[in-house]
Amino acid sequence: SQQGEEDPQALSIQEGENATMNCSYKTSINNLQWYRQNSGRGLVHLILIRSNEREKHSGRLRVTLDTSKKSSSLLITASRAADTASYFCATDETSGSRLTFGEGTQLTVNP
Amino acid sequence: KAGVTQTPRYLIKTRGQQVTLSCSPISGHRSVSWYQQTPGQGLQFLFEYFSETQRNKGNFPGRFSGRQFSNSRSEMNVSTLELGDSALYLCASSLYTGTDTQYFGPGTRLTVL
Numbered sequence: 001s002q003q004g005e006e007d008p009q010a011l012s013i014q015e016g017e018n019a020t021m022n023c024s025y026k027t028s029i030n031n032l033q034w035y036r037q038n039s040g041r042g043l044v045h046l047i048l049i050r051s052n053e054r055e056k057h058s059g060r061l062r063v064t065l066d067t068s069k070k071s072s073s074l075l076i077t078a079s080r081a082a083d084t085a086s087y088f089c090a091t092d093e094t095s096g097s098r099l100t101f102g103e104g105t106q107l108t109v110n111p
Numbered sequence: 112k113a114g115v116t117q118t119p120r121y122l123i124k125t126r127g128q129q130v131t132l133s134c135s136p137i138s139g140h141r142s143v144s145w146y147q148q149t150p151g152q153g154l155q156f157l158f159e160y161f162s163e164t165q166r167n168k169g170n171f172p173g174r175f176s177g178r179q180f181s182n183s184r185s186e187m188n189v190s191t192l193e194l195g196d197s198a199l200y201l202c203a204s205s206l207y208t209g210t211d212t213q214y215f216g217p218g219t220r221l222t223v224l
Contacts, residue, residue, distance in 0.1 A: 033212065042201055042215035088154065092210040098167050099210055101154040
């Protein structure tokens with residue numbers, strides 16, 4: 001079963017705009033990870049945020065985590081056409097021993 | 112370091128056949144996890160291997176099995192293929208556990224006719 005639910009399911013923006021994707025989950029976690037997948041390819045790890053962290057940056061990526069609301073957001077600033085991909089959150093549940101992936105957000109950045 | 116490799120990249124089989132997929136992890140990585148990705152079900156965890164032992168298993172029927180060799184390479188096998196087994200099968204490796212940062216291979220696209 002899916003632990004994370006991403007919102008929106010699909011997002012279409014223009015190059016240069018910011019893109020925000022949200023992930024909600026149901027149980028306590030050790031960490032939350034974001035991955036990116038280009039069409040039909042393997043996933044690429046973007047960033048990991050631990051349960052005791054509230055915000056993390058990596059280049060044009062900014063991730064926030066609110067454990068009280070059991071939610072996370074991924075912000076991509078100054079988007080580029082090359083950012084077009086599906087983005088997945090994955091949670092490491094405290095009661096589990098595997099990553100559970102959400103259903104993903106399909107981001108399209110129009111040139 | 113070379114990335115995770117999966118072979119074959121594409122496979123077409125018919126119902127009732129069996130298939131074996133192979134995964135070579137990043138050198139030094141000891142944990143290998145397998146996932147099935149379909150449009151309807153998303154990414155579903157199949158199993159994780161560490162030091163030649165299955166450490167975790169997802170909710171899949173016994174037709175799905177796997178193994179890991181002493182060099183950490185892993186194979187998964189699906190017997191008695193069904194149409195619903197058509198999917199992208201992804202292998203991921205990590206240093207120690209299935210919850211560490213996962214490094215994914217390009218996947219094997221299996222089509223069952």
